[in-house]
Amino acid sequence: MSLSNQNVTTPPESRQSPSSLVRSLTGPLRPRCYLFTNRYPEHAKHADKEMNDMVIDQQSIERDLIGLFDWIKQLDPKTMTPYKLYCDKETRTPANANRIRAAMKTHRQLPTFIYLAGHTEVVTSATQPSNFQLTYAPADHLHASPPARPQVIPYEMMRQWLLDDHHLESLLFITEVCYCENFLCLPYELEYDGSEARWKKTDYHGSFKGSSSDIVHFAATSPGERAMCFSDTGAIFTKAFCNISPSEPLALKGIAEKLQKNVDTIVSSNPQQNSQHPKIYSSRIIDDPHFFATLGFCSSNSTVATDSDSSG
Numbered sequence: 001m002s003l004s005n006q007n008v009t010t011p012p013e014s015r016q017s018p019s020s021l022v023r024s025l026t027g028p029l030r031p032r033c034y035l036f037t038n039r040y041p042e043h044a045k046h047a048d049k050e051m052n053d054m055v056i057d058q059q060s061i062e063r064d065l066i067g068l069f070d071w072i073k074q075l076d077p078k079t080m081t082p083y084k085l086y087c088d089k090e091t092r093t094p095a096n097a098n099r100i101r102a103a104m105k106t107h108r109q110l111p112t113f114i115y116l117a118g119h120t121e122v123v124t125s126a127t128q129p130s131n132f133q134l135t136y137a138p139a140d141h142l143h144a145s146p147p148a149r150p151q152v153i154p155y156e157m158m159r160q161w162l163l164d165d166h167h168l169e170s171l172l173f174i175t176e177v178c179y180c181e182n183f184l185c186l187p188y189e190l191e192y193d194g195s196e197a198r199w200k201k202t203d204y205h206g207s208f209k210g211s212s213s214d215i216v217h218f219a220a221t222s223p224g225e226r227a228m229c230f231s232d233t234g235a236i237f238t239k240a241f242c243n244i245s246p247s248e249p250l251a252l253k254g255i256a257e258k259l260q261k262n263v264d265t266i267v268s269s270n271p272q273q274n275s276q277h278p279k280i281y282s283s284r285i286i287d288d289p290h291f292f293a294t295l296g297f298c299s300s301n302s303t304v305a306t307d308s309d310s311s312g
Contacts, residue, residue: 033083036095038118045175063234067242094139103160111296117176180219197253
């Protein structure tokens with residue numbers, strides 16, 4: 001039976017967000033890109049061995065940044081997409097708590113890419129050790145007052161900043177940290193099982209209040225996993241992500257499959273390491289044929305609309 005004359009209703013969970021619907025008519029805006037990465041050099045002199053172990057190899061971070069710069073350039077090769085880099089290298093602006101908060105609270109009037117790399121700190125309660133909170137260690141991790149309690153940013157706080165009702169445009173949130181979870185409490189997860197990618201509802205499906213813009217979180221690990229990095233390759237997940245060109249017309253399911261296969265290929269060259277399983281969480285089911293164009297990060301053709309707030 002032909003369905004050409006049937007009224008087919010799109011499921012609410014897969015309908016375009018208002019912002020992506022407008023872009024399908026007007027073309028994409030120039031996105032904003034924020035890169036936050038820390039290697040924690042001050043921790044090298046700390047008396048606590050756990051603090052010493054937080055120092056990340058500088059070569060690894062440099063390789064991450066080379067890959068990210070190239071990925072951002074591919075968003076619009078003709079006019080380099082502006083980005084802001086924050087890292088705790090001497091010649092750079094540190095990715096401290098204030099700068100991370102300011103960027104995440106800035107109202108999104110443009111599609112926004114946020115890359116967050118560093119360490120997850122598990123903060124436990126002194127009175128109830130079974131209760132813990134996952135937090136991010138910023139550049140000023142050791143500058144807290146009192147110094148006995150290091151400076152951290154709870155991922156729950158980031159969720160509040162990034163899901164504020166005043167945000168108008170899409171968000172692509174990348175977390176290159178250990179022990180990734182569904183930090184933004186998004187209602188859908190795209191899971192690749194080794195043969196195909198499938199959408200499934202998360203525990204937050206019934207409580208997520210919805211969003212006027214698309215929000216997608218690429219997490220470097222599954223819950224409880226450690227994120228791996230090597231001086232000769234950089235962070236495994238970041239390298240795997242950057243090897244997926246945003247200008248290539250790929251649906252999110254195809255990206256999920258390619259991402260895991262890229263990770264497996266990189267890990268196979270380091271057989272002493274366990275595998276790593278990235279996760280993708282989303283505010284809605286997105287099955288559009290060109291994911292990055294749908295979110296407004298690149299154009300499906302050669303036309304790129306500009307915005308007065310695109311100077312970086």
